[in-house]
Amino acid sequence: MTLAIFDLDNTLLSGDSDHAWGMFLADMNIVDAERQRQSQTRYYADYLAGTLDIDEFLQFQLQPLKDNPRHKLEHWRIRFVQERILPMISDHARELINRHRRLRHTLMIITATNRFITQPIADEFGVDILIATEPEECDGRFTGRVRGTPSFRDGKVRLLKAWLAEQGRNLTGSWCYTDSHNDLPLLRIVDHPVAVNPDPLLTAEAERCGWPILEFA
Numbered sequence: 001m002t003l004a005i006f007d008l009d010n011t012l013l014s015g016d017s018d019h020a021w022g023m024f025l026a027d028m029n030i031v032d033a034e035r036q037r038q039s040q041t042r043y044y045a046d047y048l049a050g051t052l053d054i055d056e057f058l059q060f061q062l063q064p065l066k067d068n069p070r071h072k073l074e075h076w077r078i079r080f081v082q083e084r085i086l087p088m089i090s091d092h093a094r095e096l097i098n099r100h101r102r103l104r105h106t107l108m109i110i111t112a113t114n115r116f117i118t119q120p121i122a123d124e125f126g127v128d129i130l131i132a133t134e135p136e137e138c139d140g141r142f143t144g145r146v147r148g149t150p151s152f153r154d155g156k157v158r159l160l161k162a163w164l165a166e167q168g169r170n171l172t173g174s175w176c177y178t179d180s181h182n183d184l185p186l187l188r189i190v191d192h193p194v195a196v197n198p199d200p201l202l203t204a205e206a207e208r209c210g211w212p213i214l215e216f217a
Contacts, residue, residue: 001169002173002174002175003105003169003174004103004105004174004177005109005160005175005186006109006127006176006177006178007109007176007177007178008121009113009179012096012125012177013121014093014216015088016044016113017088017118017121018061018113018114020084020085021084022061024079024084030076031064043057043060050201052182054150054155058150059144062135062144062146065114065135065142065144066141066142070140070141081120081124085120089124090216092216093125093216097126097127107126107127108129108130108131109122109125109129110130110131110132110156110186111133112133114132114133114134114135129163131156131160132151133146133150133152134148134151153182153185156183157186157189171191172191174191174192175190175192175194176194177194177196179195179196179197180199180202181201181202184205187211193211195211195214196215
């Protein structure tokens with residue numbers, strides 16, 4: 001069955017869920033607001049430039065999960081999804097998912113953002129298969145570390161190939177939608193790469209390769 005792969009941030013969402021979660025915690029006075037804003041601005045600039053140190057970033061981004069009990073995190077997450085995520089979901093994104101659903105394609109979201117943040121977002125889209133960065137847990141609490149390979153750049157490809165091998169599947173006829181040049185390793189292994197709201201580097205590569213470009217409001 002054909003696989004349809006979707007990036008999440010700035011692709012299905014009109015914003016970045018990782019950044020939004022950090023700002024939500026800052027607005028709730030759960031983390032230091034000024035440090036959060038400065039750090040996220042720096043890390044996002046590195047991400048756009050393709051120079052992000054993913055291990056350093058994840059140590060920063062997973063710290064609030066380590067510092068707070070699970071029941072509080074889950075309570076905050078409900079409000080976060082309602083207030084910050086649902087307004088980021090456009091009709092265009094829902095229709096794109098539904099178009100592939102009507103074609104009976106297997107739907108997958110693959111994202112660098114950690115699963116704690118992204119699982120309820122995948123659920124909102126009705127997508128059962130989620131590949132995300134996995135925060136490590138011990139005795140019901142997050143440790144602040146990553147379990148396994150971060151789902152970023154080449155890591156997305158490794159995790160996808162592991163899933164394919166486990167499921168006995170392949171990428172014949174596959175689609176992939178993303179906004180970022182950081183996902184070029186992923187786009188280059190599917191049959192139908194599509195740039196969505198692409199950054200300048202991805203725009204240039206999509207134009208060079210003749211890939212479709214979608215622009216969502």
